[in-house]
Amino acid sequence: MSKLGLGLGLTVYGGAGEIGGNKILLTCGETRLFLDFGVSFSAKRRFFGTFLQPHRYSLVRDYVLTGVLPAIRGIYRRDLLQHAAELDDREPSVDAVVVSHAHLDHCGHVSLIRHDIPILLGEGARTIIAAREMSRNSSSIETSILHTGKSSTRIVKTFKTGDVIRVKEIRLEPIHVDHSVPAAYGVIAETAEGVVAYSGDFRIHGPMRSMTRDFIERCAEKGVDTLIIEGTRLDEYEEHSEDNVREALTGHISTSSGRGVVVLVGLLDFDRLRSLLAACEETGRALVISLRHAFLLKQLAEAGLRIDVPKLEHDRLMVYHERRGSGTFSDSDYRGWLSKFIQQLMDVGAPLVRDEEIARSPEKYVLALSQPEDITELANIKPPAGSRFILSTSEPHNEEQMLEMEKIRNWVDFMGMSFHHVHASGHASGGEIINVIEEINPRKIIPIHTEHPGLFAKLLRERGLDTVVCEPRPGETIKI
Numbered sequence: 001m002s003k004l005g006l007g008l009g010l011t012v013y014g015g016a017g018e019i020g021g022n023k024i025l026l027t028c029g030e031t032r033l034f035l036d037f038g039v040s041f042s043a044k045r046r047f048f049g050t051f052l053q054p055h056r057y058s059l060v061r062d063y064v065l066t067g068v069l070p071a072i073r074g075i076y077r078r079d080l081l082q083h084a085a086e087l088d089d090r091e092p093s094v095d096a097v098v099v100s101h102a103h104l105d106h107c108g109h110v111s112l113i114r115h116d117i118p119i120l121l122g123e124g125a126r127t128i129i130a131a132r133e134m135s136r137n138s139s140s141i142e143t144s145i146l147h148t149g150k151s152s153t154r155i156v157k158t159f160k161t162g163d164v165i166r167v168k169e170i171r172l173e174p175i176h177v178d179h180s181v182p183a184a185y186g187v188i189a190e191t192a193e194g195v196v197a198y199s200g201d202f203r204i205h206g207p208m209r210s211m212t213r214d215f216i217e218r219c220a221e222k223g224v225d226t227l228i229i230e231g232t233r234l235d236e237y238e239e240h241s242e243d244n245v246r247e248a249l250t251g252h253i254s255t256s257s258g259r260g261v262v263v264l265v266g267l268l269d270f271d272r273l274r275s276l277l278a279a280c281e282e283t284g285r286a287l288v289i290s291l292r293h294a295f296l297l298k299q300l301a302e303a304g305l306r307i308d309v310p311k312l313e314h315d316r317l318m319v320y321h322e323r324r325g326s327g328t329f330s331d332s333d334y335r336g337w338l339s340k341f342i343q344q345l346m347d348v349g350a351p352l353v354r355d356e357e358i359a360r361s362p363e364k365y366v367l368a369l370s371q372p373e374d375i376t377e378l379a380n381i382k383p384p385a386g387s388r389f390i391l392s393t394s395e396p397h398n399e400e401q402m403l404e405m406e407k408i409r410n411w412v413d414f415m416g417m418s419f420h421h422v423h424a425s426g427h428a429s430g431g432e433i434i435n436v437i438e439e440i441n442p443r444k445i446i447p448i449h450t451e452h453p454g455l456f457a458k459l460l461r462e463r464g465l466d467t468v469v470c471e472p473r474p475g476e477t478i479k480i
């Protein structure tokens with residue numbers, strides 16, 4: 001207990017010994033704050049899957065029962081607690097949830113948080129989450145994270161680097177970091193009891209690596225006592241670089257003369273889209289992106305943020321006019337956001353490309369798919385034998401993704417295409433992570449978002465550092 005007797009505590013409810021699902025409760029006296037409230041995919045996969053979904057009426061109860069969500073009173077949406085009355089409370093038991101970035105393993109289960117608990121997140125992250133939600137084919141309780149519709153009472157407050165937010169006894173300073181999605185943040189939490197920093201997810205090899213440097217330097221300046229740090233790639237030493245990715249993509253495209261190139265990219269990985277666009281510029285091809293990707297670019301551009309994403313007006317960028325409904329490009333095939341968006345694109349004369357055009361001249365284009373289920377487009381564009389398929393996302397790392405990848409491989413093989421993997425991770429390598437700890441020099445670290453928390457102590461010792469490693473156990477409070 002500290003000199004003021006307030007007591008600073010940290011409870012990791014998700015992200016302990018697992019990659020993602022971060023749910024970290026920071027308490028200081030009467031102040032209670034969650035750092036992220038993501039979906040724990042590993043916990044969820046044990047009991048649920050594509051055809052095995054919880055019922056709406058018992059969603060929170062079943063998730064709490066199976067350990068997907070923590071049993072905490074006064075944090076969940078009251079309208080979802082009919083079958084979990086013991087978790088209901090008139091007043092919220094948490095003062096705020098801070099979201100580090102737009103990936104679902106960090107923000108997904110904010111969807112289940114009661115609307116009177118303020119959600120704090122980056123301006124860009126809000127735009128990205130909202131655009132992703134608006135452009136979904138179908139929605140559910142869990143995919144509606146911010147509920148910013150007209151009737152919503154959700155309190156959402158946005159921040160940017162340089163802002164200071166006070167949540168009762170805690171002073172928060174969000175600072176941008178570089179990750180595979182724009183608007184990712186680390187957070188420094190200052191209290192009368194000491195300074196705690198949370199890295200969120202970060203890398204040091206991306207185009208915006210200077211942002212991660214800003215976070216590290218500010219942490220060092222502030223004298224962080226406890227650092228909650230991600231260790232996704234702690235056991236990997238290979239240093240990735242987005243520049244190498246761009247070169248590899250250029251190489252693949254330039255040696256595919258007369259043939260097609262199809263690339264699968266993450267929907268939110270705008271740095272990859274930029275690398276791909278640069279590769280297309282160098283090789284004289286047009287980059288054809290999905291309508292959903294184009295919609296996200298437009299929303300980001302209109303939000304007037306300082307985020308560097310490709311502009312829809314770029315002369316090498318075209319939009320794939322995908323078939324829907326009857327498959328005849330009839331107006332009635334496109335509904336909701338899609339119908340409005342296609343009309344807007346047509347009004348401004350944006351270059352829309354159909355499958356038949358790509359089939360006729362495969363050597364003119366690179367088609368970027370933004371989700372695995374779009375693989376069936378190969379049947380529409382009929383790439384000539386020997387065309388290339390490039391997976392430009394991380395490799396599958398669980399059973400479900402492996403099964404999905406097997407289907408993608410089958411499509412690629414069936415079409416007579418060659419398969420390639422070109423990727424740089426969104427996470428720092430083991431050596432880089434230890435460098436960050438050395439530079440920030442905290443008294444104690446709490447490893448999170450890693451399957452190798454035990455490795456931290458070994459690597460720090462090897463470096464000659466005496467940093468205390470406090471391995472979190474799910475739901476166990478660490479006094480700091």
Ligand SMILES: [Zn+2]
Nearest residue numbers: 020103105201
């Ligand atoms: Zn993550």
